[in-house]
Amino acid sequence: xxxxxxxxxxxxxxxxxxxxxxxxxxxxxxxxxxxxxxxxxxxxxxxxxxxxxxxxxxxxxxxxxxxxxxxxxxxxxxxxxxxxxxxxxxxxxxxxxxxxxxxxx
Numbered sequence: 001x002x003x004x005x006x007x008x009x010x011x012x013x014x015x016x017x018x019x020x021x022x023x024x025x026x027x028x029x030x031x032x033x034x035x036x037x038x039x040x041x042x043x044x045x046x047x048x049x050x051x052x053x054x055x056x057x058x059x060x061x062x063x064x065x066x067x068x069x070x071x072x073x074x075x076x077x078x079x080x081x082x083x084x085x086x087x088x089x090x091x092x093x094x095x096x097x098x099x100x101x102x103x104x105x
Contacts, residue, residue: 011052018045032085032095036078043074 018041025038047067054063089095 008052008056011048011056015045015048015052018042018048030096030098032088032097033082035097036081036085039081040074040078043070046070 022038022041022045025041026035029035029038047070050063050066050070052063054060085095088100092099
């Protein structure tokens with residue numbers, strides 16, 4: 001049984017698909033948690049690109065360091081955003097993004 005070893009092109013396609021799915025989730029979903037999941041998909045697409053370019057182009061660990069940094073930022077972002085979503089739910093009894101218009105000027 002032989003497998004074709006994936007190249008940089010394959011990883012870039014997967015990252016582009018993840019990015020498009022994340023962008024689609026952000027633009028089409030009304031639920032705040034679904035929007036957060038779309039943001040996480042976009043960050044993971046960036047992580048795949050960092051690791052793929054690090055492995056196939058530069059042959060250094062710089063991309064992996066960026067991935068750890070992005071994962072750290074994503075975890076912090078998720079914690080803060082979920083706290084905001086929970087506060088919105090407590091106040092409005094819904095997490096639908098269009099329903100939150102109190103802060104509009």
